Amino acid sequence: MSKFKFTVGPWNVHTGADSYGPETRQPISLEAKFAKFAELGFSAVQFHDDDVVPNMNDLSEEEIKAEARKVKAMLDKYGLAAEFVAPRLWMDSHTADGGFTSTSAADREFAMWRAYRSIDIARELGCDLIVLWLAREGTLCAESKSPVTATKQIVEAINNMLRYDDTIRVCIEPKPNEPIDRSFCGTIGHVMGVSAATIDPKRVGANLESAHAVLAGLDPANEIGFALAFDKLFTVHLNDQNGIRYDQDKSFGVENLRQAFNQIKVLCENRYWEKGYVGLDVKAMRTTSDEDSYEHLKNSLEIFKALEEKAARYNYDYADKLIAERKFEQLEMYTMNLIMGLV
Numbered sequence: 001m002s003k004f005k006f007t008v009g010p011w012n013v014h015t016g017a018d019s020y021g022p023e024t025r026q027p028i029s030l031e032a033k034f035a036k037f038a039e040l041g042f043s044a045v046q047f048h049d050d051d052v053v054p055n056m057n058d059l060s061e062e063e064i065k066a067e068a069r070k071v072k073a074m075l076d077k078y079g080l081a082a083e084f085v086a087p088r089l090w091m092d093s094h095t096a097d098g099g100f101t102s103t104s105a106a107d108r109e110f111a112m113w114r115a116y117r118s119i120d121i122a123r124e125l126g127c128d129l130i131v132l133w134l135a136r137e138g139t140l141c142a143e144s145k146s147p148v149t150a151t152k153q154i155v156e157a158i159n160n161m162l163r164y165d166d167t168i169r170v171c172i173e174p175k176p177n178e179p180i181d182r183s184f185c186g187t188i189g190h191v192m193g194v195s196a197a198t199i200d201p202k203r204v205g206a207n208l209e210s211a212h213a214v215l216a217g218l219d220p221a222n223e224i225g226f227a228l229a230f231d232k233l234f235t236v237h238l239n240d241q242n243g244i245r246y247d248q249d250k251s252f253g254v255e256n257l258r259q260a261f262n263q264i265k266v267l268c269e270n271r272y273w274e275k276g277y278v279g280l281d282v283k284a285m286r287t288t289s290d291e292d293s294y295e296h297l298k299n300s301l302e303i304f305k306a307l308e309e310k311a312a313r314y315n316y317d318y319a320d321k322l323i324a325e326r327k328f329e330q331l332e333m334y335t336m337n338l339i340m341g342l343v
């Protein structure tokens with residue numbers, strides 16, 4: 001029995017389209033996804049603002065809230081909570097050059113409008129967390145934006161959100177690149193800096209995604225640890241990634257089992273289950289059939305739980321003794337043997 005509660009976004013079950021080819025699977029309705037998420041043992045769902053209210057740009061503030069209430073009723077039907085809402089600031093024509101750091105004042109205003117509406121939607125869904133994946137807050141042409149001005153614009157956008165709602169928490173999901181060439185807020189270290197500069201640092205934290213850390217050339221477990229050290233790990237997006245290339249969102253643990261184990265180990269050592277959900281951000285392969293649309297989620301949960309069980313059996317007395325004697329070769333082999341199921 002896992003100590004953790006799991007969560008997932010509807011985009012984790014998708015039609016298989018990528019930048020180079022069309023869909024390979026049939027779309028699945030939001031309600032059908034909820035039913036399956038509940039069946040697989042998820043406790044909560046993560047949302048983009050327009051996952052909840054698809055045509056929100058055309059609706060009034062009251063109409064948006066009314067639509068959100070319908071989704072809340074659907075969540076209730078399946079015994080699911082909502083974990084967070086993330087303004088989708090990368091699909092709309094207003095966000096071609098980013099949102100909060102766009103070179104267009106009108107587009108920056110649009111980004112704030114979506115951020116405020118995301119808070120309204122979160123409130124209707126009964127959750128207090130906004131995630132900012134700052135997809136296009138960076139440059140395609142390095143000289144097009146000042147990194148100083150842009151960083152201050154990100155801080156000010158978050159301040160505006162904190163002022164708009166006294167208890168909402170905001171959480172940045174850093175990623176060093178893609179779809180942008182150079183991000184302004186690429187790592188957990190950047191997020192901690194931005195958090196400290198806001199008007200209420202306690203309410204501004206991080207969402208560490210394993211693949212994003214790998215894309216930055218960093219170790220996901222250390223990134224998780226850095227945020228935990230400041231009590232600022234508000235959620236996680238666990239997945240896996242084969243080195244520094246396009247963002248792969250592979251099932252958790254399938255590329256680097258030791259790295260996956262160490263992410264769970266640091267979460268367990270710090271009783272993260274008392275603080276937040278374990279979110280998955282995983283994609284099925286393009287070749288996956290309709291009937292296997294949820295296999296990558298099942299596999300990720302299975303790997304997580306198997307590694308959690310190993311982390312619970314980690315022999316800290318033995319490890320401490322080896323550490324005191326600086327017998328790191330033996331410590332490494334003990335860890336490998338545990339992961340391989342040999343001890």
Ligand code: 3MF
Nearest residue numbers: 011086131133173209247281
């Ligand atoms: C991109 C991501 C995003 C975010 C999501 C919620 C589409 O690399 O990881 O997934 O997680 O937008 O913030």
Ligand code: MG
Nearest residue numbers: 173209237281
């Ligand atoms: Mg993510």
